[in-house]
Amino acid sequence: MPEEGTLVGEHFISGDVACAEGAIAAGCRFFAGYPITPATEIAERMAERLPKVGGVFVQMEDEIASMAAILGASWAGVKSMTATSGPGFSLMMENLGLGIMLETPCVVVNVQRAGPSTGLPTLVGQGDMMQARWGSHGVYEIIALSAASPQELFDVTITAFNLSEKYRTPVLIMTDEAVGHMTERVVIPPPEEIRLVSRRRPNVPPDRYWPFAVDEDLVPPMAIAGEGYRFHVTGLTHDERGYPMTVAAAQVRYVQRLIDKIRRNVDDIVIVEEEGTEDAEVIVVSYGISARVSLLPIRQARAEGLKVGLLKLVTVWPFPEKRVRELAGQVRALVVPEINAGQIALEVERCAAGRAATILVPHLGGDIIHPDAILEAIREGARGGTYA
């Protein structure tokens, strides 16, 4: 018998609701958030569901507080999440950095809308992809995932929690309004079929525990508050004991590890999905709703006899550099449709390094990219065209 409150089977739900259910299935038991279109439904679902599974929902006074609260909850030993959209995402940036510095597992969902500023609150955008990578100050690596359907959003939310627990770092889910508000069939597997990862806990007595002492896998075991470890953590650059060490040498010695724990594990973190890339001459590289929109023009182009494939980025950050480099060596062009003025296209172009053309299909948001624009770019790529 599944635990009370566990949801399984087929459901007709929106992406936002699927995200909330994915979090609950992943063991998330703390949600702090602030209402914002188009992410509000995640908070509403969590408010209804968490008390029934022994979890805690709290609506905070703003997104700064929401981000801080999920870090606090994580240090109390509970898997935690917040969800927002562009304006709130901007407010979360400082404490996202705290999460990275304190190596705090948690998940932040950004249901992207069109910006800048208040922009188009109810309409789709993908303009926060570079903010996801660089939005908090300082030097760091980040994990960000994306999803192209409610089912994928459910699945990817579980993956996000697993990665955050495994690597002790905040993980971003960069979905978008179109996916968040799309209502479709979502299959929730029984709990025993869902693989869950939990943070490593210290196996030494408190007097020998240092919060940031690592072994070969670069991710230190995490004590939680109230267990007698009497640890100290700080957002200042710190040593293995968690004590401030505010000198240049400490950056090299301790902050480098925060970067390395992601960079040295890219093969484990990077997830991409491919379709028809084996013999492709043009590959569409995309993510989120734009990857889904690309399916139609790809089919149309194949009907025209063009050899086209799709590289869908499930992991956006760290950027799937290795695979894009490989593919750039075998194709004429990489077509990048995204609902912004060119963000992930810059990464694709960097990795292609001139071996294949990178053709951006930009769109400023408000609606999804017209499939014809992608089809045109595919044809252009097949003709040997260059960066649009």
Add this chain to the structure above:
Amino acid sequence: MPEMDRLDRIEQRLLSEACHWVPPQEVARELETGERHPFDALLREDRIPHIWCPGCGLGTALSCFLSALTQTEFELDKVCVVSGIGCAGRVAGYVRLDSFHTTHGRAIPFATGLKLANPELKVVVFSGDGDLIAIGGNHFIHAARRNLDITVICVNNLNYGMTGGQVAPTTPIAARTSTTPYGNYEPPFNLPYLAAASGAIYVARWTTLHVRQLEHTLIEALGKRGFSFVEVISPCPTLYGRSNRLGSGLDMMRYYREKSIVRHAADPREADLYFGGPILVGTFVNLDRPSYLEFRDWLWRETHYGQRREAVLEKLRPADREGEP
């Protein structure tokens, strides 16, 4: 002038209260070589010397907190200290407890997550006036409104110390700071009034001269269920003191002794601070209303067991907030 006579009488009482304190023997006597200080177990000796300036009141405030803590029944392993940024923000780094040095202004929401995710924890926010009331002001009023089950200790040195003595939302009118070189013209917050108006169930203020009272107050504050707030007026001789020719830390103690007026249950509206003026101290608010967790757990339980919502609402009619200590 009868008012002045009254103030004089109050000052006389203050002098007898503040200055006739005999420190507990086990703390005050000199330690034998190799002997441990009673607070050693609560301090991170390996982080000493601390960064605080000579004459600063933070050490006193911290000592009072530790002393209060040892006089409570709380399991120390369950006590968490959360600080923001600034001189007072460094407190978290010196206590041998689970402690968090977070971002500027965000100690309270971080503490909110800690407490709500594990209500067994005793969560104390220890930070400064700029951190809690300027950049963190929104979180402060909302935590008080929620009657969140935490204790907030605000060491108020009337300026930003860590960054070199800039004007704060607590700086008295006319006081000089590095960003008000011609005197401050912004009215400051009255912190006890702000806390009380926002919903805190326990509000007290002392200066770092009043160690015994502060200790007692902290014991009381830690024991409350709900949002308890303690303001500790502290000297900053290096910056605020120097900019305003207030002398050394000791001179500031003399000032506190001369100017403090102990008035428990005083209306917090009267607790405004003026440059060179009296300092109203005491426990201003001490009442009970359901804390965030009590409220929430009760409502959840009641509604989940299908009781009529009206019955719940009837029970939750606002508690009498006129109650005084």
